[in-house]
Amino acid sequence: xxxxxxxxxxxxxxxxxxxxxxxxxxxxxxxxxxxxxxxxxxxxxxxxxxxxxxxxxxxxxxxxxxxxxxxxxxxxxxxxxxxxxxxxxxxxxxxxxxxxxxxxxxxxxxxxxxxxxxxxx
Amino acid sequence: xxxxxxxxxxxxxxxxxxxxxxxxxxxxxxxxxxxxxxxxxxxxxxxxxxxxxxxxxxxxxxxxxxxxxxxxxxxxxxxxxxxxxxxxxxxxxxxxxxxxxxxxxxxxxxxxxxxxxxxxx
Numbered sequence: 467x468x469x470x471x472x473x474x475x476x477x478x479x480x481x482x483x484x485x486x487x488x489x490x491x492x493x494x495x496x497x498x499x500x501x502x503x504x505x506x507x508x509x510x511x512x513x514x515x516x517x518x519x520x521x522x523x524x525x526x527x528x529x530x531x532x533x534x535x536x537x538x539x540x541x542x543x544x545x546x547x548x549x550x551x552x553x554x555x556x557x558x559x560x561x562x563x564x565x566x567x568x569x570x571x572x573x574x575x576x577x578x579x580x581x582x583x584x585x586x587x
Numbered sequence: 588x589x590x591x592x593x594x595x596x597x598x599x600x601x602x603x604x605x606x607x608x609x610x611x612x613x614x615x616x617x618x619x620x621x622x623x624x625x626x627x628x629x630x631x632x633x634x635x636x637x638x639x640x641x642x643x644x645x646x647x648x649x650x651x652x653x654x655x656x657x658x659x660x661x662x663x664x665x666x667x668x669x670x671x672x673x674x675x676x677x678x679x680x681x682x683x684x685x686x687x688x689x690x691x692x693x694x695x696x697x698x699x700x701x702x703x704x705x706x707x708x
Contacts, residue, residue: 475690476708477633480601480623502601502625510653511625511631533630551626569596587597 468574473540488516488536490551498546500528503568512586513569513577515546518554527559530568532583549581558580594661608665609637609657612674620666621649621672622654622691634698635705636689641677648680651689653704678702 472478483499490496497518502511513531520526520527539546547554558576560567567573571587578585591695593599611617618639623632628704634653641647652668668675679697681688688694691708699706 470692476626476628477624477690478627479636480625481605483620484602496659501603502630503597503598504604504623504632504658505597505602507597507598511632513629516602538627539643566592569592569598 468582478538483514487542489539489542489544489546490509490554492550493544493546494525495541495544496547496551496554497526497529502533503530505524510586513568513574516554518551518559527555527556527561528568529557529559530574530577532578532581534583535581599659604635608663610663610665610667611675612662612667612669613671614663614667615666615672616665617672617675618647623654624651631707633690634695639672639676639680640677648682649686649689650675650678650680651695651698652678653699653702655704656702 500515503513505545516529536545621636621638624634634651637650657666
């Protein structure tokens with residue numbers, strides 16, 4: 467849930483985005499945001515790392531999603547995707563022990579192809 | 588300190604930036620990054636909130652700095668500003684109890700004027 471000032475502002479704090487719930491196209495809760503991957507030089511958010519099926523912050527699978535796939539839904543108080551949980555589950559994934567995966571262009575290529583988003587690189 | 592994969596990549600995780608040390612133009616440690624303010628729609632990082640003079644994470648004063656003012660310095664293992672601590676201390680500031688200040692255009696105007704950065708709004 468966002469407070470008044472955050473709702474009115476055009477910006478949001480990074481530590482506010484982290485931990486925010488993520489919902490599927492049908493409104494079901496899928497998981498939550500772990501972190502945002504930001505371009506070091508330009509400061510542009512590129513991907514959002516989402517944790518799905520984690521229990522008490524442990525385990526679960528990680529998905530790296532293009533920033534464009536996230537829309538903040540004020541009623542849900544979280545980010546709503548335009549895909550269902552089932553579609554997300556079928557997307558390229560990686561485990562918490564394999565986090566370097568998200569830096570891998572081959573993995574990223576599969577993600578951007580899966581979501582039909584034009585790569586930023 | 589960044590690991591190998593993070594160093595090589597063009598992106599960095601938001602929770603990696605948070606807590607990173609900030610150094611002045613002369614290399615002295617000034618404070619640390621609290622959070623990044625990100626444009627909700629475009630995902631562009633606008634400002635970085637820096638904590639100066641805090642003790643065990645408490646107290647201290649907060650400064651909102653345009654993203655462009657931060658440069659990652661691999662030798663220092665943190666962000667190096669092109670201003671000194673003294674110059675930063677003289678910049679518009681706010682306290683932890685007054686965090687809404689950073690959303691205030693009047694405050695932002697003074698910050699951007701002080702650092703001679705063209706406002707994004």
